[in-house]
Amino acid sequence: MAHLGPGKAASSKEQTGLRYPSNGKTIYHRPLNRTKTAELSQSSFAYLFSEMVSYAQRRVTGIQELEKRLNLQGHPIGLKLLDLLLTREPPRSQTRPLTIIALLHFIKINLWTHLFGRQADRLEKSSNPDTPDEYMIIDNEPLVNAYISVPREMSQLNCAAFVAGIIEGVCDGAMFPARVTAHSVGGKEEGEMWPGKTVFLVKFQPEVLEREALIGKG
Amino acid sequence: MRLPSFELYITTRTVFALIIINKAGGLIYNRTFHDGGLNKISTNDYLVLAGTFHGVHAITARLNPLQPRTTTNRASLSSTTTGAGAGDLVRPEPPSGLEVLETENFRMQCFTTLTGIKFLLFADTTQANVDLTMRRVYDLYTDYVMKNPFYQLEMPVRCDMFDRRLGSYIREINNR
Numbered sequence: 001m002a003h004l005g006p007g008k009a010a011s012s013k014e015q016t017g018l019r020y021p022s023n024g025k026t027i028y029h030r031p032l033n034r035t036k037t038a039e040l041s042q043s044s045f046a047y048l049f050s051e052m053v054s055y056a057q058r059r060v061t062g063i064q065e066l067e068k069r070l071n072l073q074g075h076p077i078g079l080k081l082l083d084l085l086l087t088r089e090p091p092r093s094q095t096r097p098l099t100i101i102a103l104l105h106f107i108k109i110n111l112w113t114h115l116f117g118r119q120a121d122r123l124e125k126s127s128n129p130d131t132p133d134e135y136m137i138i139d140n141e142p143l144v145n146a147y148i149s150v151p152r153e154m155s156q157l158n159c160a161a162f163v164a165g166i167i168e169g170v171c172d173g174a175m176f177p178a179r180v181t182a183h184s185v186g187g188k189e190e191g192e193m194w195p196g197k198t199v200f201l202v203k204f205q206p207e208v209l210e211r212e213a214l215i216g217k218g
Numbered sequence: 219m220r221l222p223s224f225e226l227y228i229t230t231r232t233v234f235a236l237i238i239i240n241k242a243g244g245l246i247y248n249r250t251f252h253d254g255g256l257n258k259i260s261t262n263d264y265l266v267l268a269g270t271f272h273g274v275h276a277i278t279a280r281l282n283p284l285q286p287r288t289t290t291n292r293a294s295l296s297s298t299t300t301g302a303g304a305g306d307l308v309r310p311e312p313p314s315g316l317e318v319l320e321t322e323n324f325r326m327q328c329f330t331t332l333t334g335i336k337f338l339l340f341a342d343t344t345q346a347n348v349d350l351t352m353r354r355v356y357d358l359y360t361d362y363v364m365k366n367p368f369y370q371l372e373m374p375v376r377c378d379m380f381d382r383r384l385g386s387y388i389r390e391i392n393n394r
Binding site for chain 2: 043046047049050054057147148149150151159195
């Protein structure tokens with residue numbers, strides 16, 4: 001797992017052989033798709049994702065293993081997106097998030113807007129005093145699950161494990177090692193309105209909280 | 219007594235039921251939207267109905283009357299064919315088979331997809347825009363069944379999302 005800091009490209013001017021546009025905008029600053037809304041076809045994505053799920057399903061024996069595979073498919077995307085999104089930030093705010101809250105806000109706002117065109121619906125901290133390392137990112141209707149009906153015998157499965165992998169990649173890349181899992185909560189009485197409601201449970205490693213406590217003191 | 223006419227108003231303009239038949243003539247989905255209007259039949263009978271309709275549809279699709287060749291046809295054909303089997307008759311485009319079946323109580327519309335799946339929609343005879351409804355049902359099928367990684371082709375449709383969306387769409391039509 002490469003812990004690549006987003007470090008500013010300070011030495012970019014010194015390099016020779018690469019040409020930089022005069023306004024400083026490289027191809028990384030703009031999406032490849034330059035149409036007005038920069039939208040992609042949701043159908044194409046749905047078919048692609050459907051095949052990704054089928055592919056992950058091929059050689060697994062259980063639901064946990066399947067979620068693990070989907071998680072692994074998303075992980076590298078998260079690592080790369082952290083760098084990309086920070087590059088596109090204005091130079092002043094171009095530092096990687098240093099606190100848990102800043103990181104989660106970055107995920108809720110920047111990452112979600114880049115991937116799904118809107119922010120995540122809610123951010124929560126676990127109210128259970130036994131698990132102070134758990135945070136929740138809540139999406140009422142995850143885009144990846146838009147067309148997916150999970151069969152009854154696999155009701156534990158949530159295909160948004162792929163998105164959980166992306167989040168995990170972002171956390172790992174920002175040096176906040178964490179385990180991220182996706183859970184469906186649409187079945188409850190509150191979930192009537194949002195049957196696909198999904199909670200992304202972010203569980204940070206103990207050293208992250210240790211560091212966070214030290215920063216708090218300082 | 220204004221009640222009967224009121225009842226009549228309710229029972230007209232309704233979509234009664236939807237049946238989906240796969241390529242092989244097997245029933246893969248059936249759902250009733252409106253109690254009354256149609257007789258209730260057992261699941262087994264639904265399977266028989268699907269199989270029978272599949273056969274009837276295949277026969278109607280083969281009913282393909284020969285038509286006298288027109289001059290334009292002859293002109294275009296003479297340049298391409300070498301005269302094998304050339305006669306005075308020509309077969310038109312193969313017909314799509316049974317499309318509508320109407321009785322005094324209901325009207326059954328059949329839509330065949332390019333992949334050979336048949337959608338049967340049972341509606342009231344006065345129901346307008348059945349084509350549009352069918353189109354939308356097909357849209358829902360392509361979205362919530364075909365894009366679902368857990369659906370196996372040719373197998374019975376068991377997709378919660380499809381059930382939910384279809385239910386709310388038809389309810390909207392029936393309550394209009």
